[in-house]
Amino acid sequence: GAVVSQHPSRVICKSGTSVKIECRSLDFQATTMFWYRQFPKQSLMLMATSNEGSKATYEQGVEKDKFLINHASLTLSTLTVTSAHPEDSSFYICSASYSYYGYTFGSGTRLTVV
Amino acid sequence: AQTVTQSQPEMSVQEAETVTLSCTYDTSESDYYLFWYKQPPSRQMILVIRQEAYKQQNATENRFSVNFQKAAKSFSLKISDSQLGDAAMYFCAYRSAPETSGSRLTFGEGTQLTVNP
Numbered sequence: 001g002a003v004v005s006q007h008p009s010r011v012i013c014k015s016g017t018s019v020k021i022e023c024r025s026l027d028f029q030a031t032t033m034f035w036y037r038q039f040p041k042q043s044l045m046l047m048a049t050s051n052e053g054s055k056a057t058y059e060q061g062v063e064k065d066k067f068l069i070n071h072a073s074l075t076l077s078t079l080t081v082t083s084a085h086p087e088d089s090s091f092y093i094c095s096a097s098y099s100y101y102g103y104t105f106g107s108g109t110r111l112t113v114v
Numbered sequence: 115a116q117t118v119t120q121s122q123p124e125m126s127v128q129e130a131e132t133v134t135l136s137c138t139y140d141t142s143e144s145d146y147y148l149f150w151y152k153q154p155p156s157r158q159m160i161l162v163i164r165q166e167a168y169k170q171q172n173a174t175e176n177r178f179s180v181n182f183q184k185a186a187k188s189f190s191l192k193i194s195d196s197q198l199g200d201a202a203m204y205f206c207a208y209r210s211a212p213e214t215s216g217s218r219l220t221f222g223e224g225t226q227l228t229v230n231p
Binding site for chain 2 (some may be wrong): 032034038041042043044046047091094095097101103105107108
């Protein structure tokens with residue numbers, strides 16, 4: 001149980017276009033979703049925390065207008081990378097809290113901007 | 115703010131041997147949770163083990179056990195009888211008790227574990 005499905009797993013887009021990444025909780029209600037960015041051989045960097053029905057809370061240094069997060073329902077949260085540039089190329093991971101101390105992670109999205 | 119430090123960027127172990135990964139953390143809180151996550155080459159994050167700070171007994175999950183030293187703020191992971199499938203990046207993580215500062219995880223830098231046949 002407590003599965004988060006993340007799509008797409010890989011995406012290549014042209015510079016200047018937007019890309020949407022979806023995370024769906026399949027068997028539980030994800031009231032809180034976390035979005036991370038990970039560079040090769042590095043740790044997970046928290047970008048933002050979203051709660052269902054409210055605006056996301058972004059970490060310092062993360063551009064809100066570039067990384068749009070929507071958490072409109074208890075089963076779906078999306079991250080849209082707007083006007084993507086090569087420096088936005090990275091691995092993005094979502095995670096949801098399903099219990100007091102339980103977290104489940106999506107399988108990640110490898111974004112390449114060309 | 116809490117910080118988590120993993121001082122070993124890379125570790126290696128022979129198959130069937132035992133290895134210990136180190137983790138220290140800094141906090142002023144008395145109630146919190148500590149985790150070890152594994153990220154294999156697939157990059158899927160997998161929970162290895164969890165420890166509640168109020169529990170003195172060290173957590174154990176099959177071949178994985180922790181040495182939790184609350185006063186020293188140390189939380190090491192011991193992997194016994196290492197297997198090839200244990201090869202992965204291992205992350206130590208901290209979470210405050212929710213009534214204090216929310217439910218986010220703070221991750222360490224990670225330790226890349228190689229298992230040699």
